[in-house]
Amino acid sequence: MRTQVAIIGAGPSGLLLGQLLHKAGISNVILERQSADYVLGRIRAGVLEQVAVDLMEECGVADRMHKEGLVHEGIELLFQGQRHRIDFPGLTGGKTVMVYGQTEVTRDLMAARSAAGLPTYYEVGDSVRLHGFDGTSPKVTFRKDGRDEEIACDFIAGCDGYHGVSRASVPKDAIREYEKVYPFGWLGLLADVPPVFHELIYANTERGFALCSMRSPTRSRYYVQVPLTDKVEEWSDDAFYDELSRRLDPEARERLVRGPSLEKSIAPLRSFVAEPMRFGRLFLAGDAAHIVPPTGAKGLNLAASDVKYLSDGIVEHYRERSSAGLDHYSDRALRRVWKAERFSWWFTSLMHKFPGEGPIAQKLQEAELDYLVNSKAASMSLAENYVGLPL
Template structure:
C-alpha cells in the first residue's frame, strides 16, 4: 500500500488531520492499534476554542457541533465561598468557547472520513514507523496475523503520550521537559442537568473542584484528590458529598446528583518534547505535549498542531516548498509553551498543593482577588482561556 501521508493514531488529532489533508487533495491513511469503539469510548474534555471550531468547519465536520454545541461566554470562579463571573465575551471583544464532548467530536470526524471513503486501519498490532530519517519512510504493522507495510512520503505521529511514534525517536535526538503534579482529578460523568449554564471553577481549603458539562442533560464533575486515591474506593455518595462541601450554598442547592456513568482518576502533568519533527516524522498533540486539564488546552493544542501541519503539507504538495515543513516544529512549540504557561499558572492558582505553606495560600487568595477586582488581570485570564490567535 502507498499513500502520501501515513497518520498513526485515529483519535481526534489524527482524524482532523486526515480530513484537512483530504480537503487539500492529499492522500492519507490512518493506522490505529485500538478498535473504533474503544476510540469512541474515551471520556475526555470538550471545551473548544474558536480556532478549533474553525478547523472543524474547514474539515467539513462541524454541522452537528453548530446544532448541539453550547456557546459559553463566561465562567464562574468560586473562592472564599463566593462566585465571581469571568465575562469572556466582554473581556475579549466578543469571543467565547464552545462546550462539545470530545467523543461527539470524534464521532463526527469518523463519520466525515467514512463518507469520503478514506482508509482507516483499526486494531493494527505492532505498529512501527520506519526509515523516517530517509526519503522513503514507511509504517509496518500486523493485521490478521500478517505483517503489512505502508510506503509514504511523511508520517504524522498522532498516537498520544504512550504511543510508538515518540518512542521510536532516538533519545539523543530530543529533549523532554516535564512536571508531575502531586494530585489528580477524580472525574464523574452523570446524566444530570448541570448546576448552571456555565462552568464553575472552585478553589477551596478542601481542594479544587470543577463543575463542567457535556450537554444540557449530561454533567461532568471533578475533584482534586491525592495520587494515592483509587476511583473504585469512591462511592457515588461519597463523591457527591465531597463536591457539596466544595461549593457555595447557592450552587450546592442547584446540584442534581445521580448514578455515575463513568468514574476515573487522571494524574496531572505538564510535558513537552523538543523538537516536534524528526526527518519525515512529525509529532502532533499528546505525542508531543501534555498539559494539565485545568485550562482546557489539550484538545485545542492538538487541533492547532494538525492545522499547522496540514497547512505545511498542502504548501509542500502544491508548491514544492519546504518552508512550512521546516517551520512546523518552531511554530507549534511557540504556541505549546504559551498554553503550558497558562495551564501551569491556572493549575497552581486553583489547587491546594500538599506542601503549600500559609504564605502560599495567602498568595493564591491575593491573586484570585486581583483577577476579580482588576479588569486588566481578568482580561489576561480571559484571553488565554478563549485561546490566543494562531501565529
C-alpha cells in the first residue's frame, strides 16, 4: 500500500498527528503494537496545557473535553503542614490548565479516526520494521493476521514511545541520549471517590512526596512516593490510604474518602532526551524522543507540542513545497523539550525526599518552598512553566 505519512504508535501523539494530517488532506496510516483496548487501558497523565487543548479543537474532537474536563486555575503546595496556593491566572495573565485524562484524549481521537474510516492496524506486535528513511523512499513492513504487509511512504513519524521500534531503528552513532534515573517511584491509585480538593495538592513531607489529583468530580488519582524496591502487591488499598493520609494536612485528611482501587501501579521516574529528533525522513515525537518525571505534568503536553511542530512542517512541505518546517523541527522541538525537562527536574527535586541526604535536605526544601510562595517572581516562574511556555 502507499500513503504520505506512516505513523508508528496509536497513543495520543500518533492519533493527534494522524487527525491533524487528515484535516489537512494528507493521507496517513497508523501502526500500533498493542490492541486498542490495551492502549485505552493505560492510565497516564491528566493535565492539559493550552497548546494541547487548542490541538484537540483543531482536530474537531474537543466537545467532550469541554463538557467533562475541569478547568483549573491553580495548584496547592503543601509543606510544613500548611497549604499555599499558586494562582495561575493572576500570575500568567489569565492562563489556566485543563484536567482531562490521557485515556479520554485517546478515546476521543480513536473515535474520530474510526468515524473518518482512516486506516489503523492494531496488534502488529514486534513485527514492524522501518526501511530507507535515510533516503528518499522510506517504507514500513509489518505482519498482520499472518500476512506480510508493506507501506511505502514519504515520511515516517515515530510516535511509539520509549520502548518503541522507531528510535531503536536509528544507528547508535547517529543519536545521543541523556538520562537521569531518580531513586524512587510513584505508587498511584485510581478510585471512584470524590477528590479531597477541587485543585491538585502537591505535598512535600518528611515521609516523602504525595499528590492528590483527579480525573473528574467523582474519580480521584492519588500518588505517594515509594522506594524503587517496593512492589505494588505489597500495598493494600488500606495501607495506601493510611500512608497518603499521613502526608496530608488536617483538612485534606478529613476530606479523604476511601474506596476500592480501580488501578494501582508503581511508576519509576526518569528524565530522558534523545537528540536529534530527525533522521532523514524519520521524525521522533513524544515519548519516543523524551521522558519527563510526571511531577510537572509535561509528558503529554510535550508530545502535543512536538506534533504541532511536526504537522505544521509536513503540511508546509505538501502545500508550499518548502522543507523549512521539517528542517527546523528537531531544533524547535528540543528547545521546548529541554525547558520542560529543566522544570520537571527542578519541581521533582524540590518536592521529593531523596534517600541518604539527611535532615538538612528537608530544611533546605522547606526554605525554598517558603521563598517560592512568598515571592511573586518565584511564584510567577512556577506558574508560567506549569501552564506551558509559548510555542
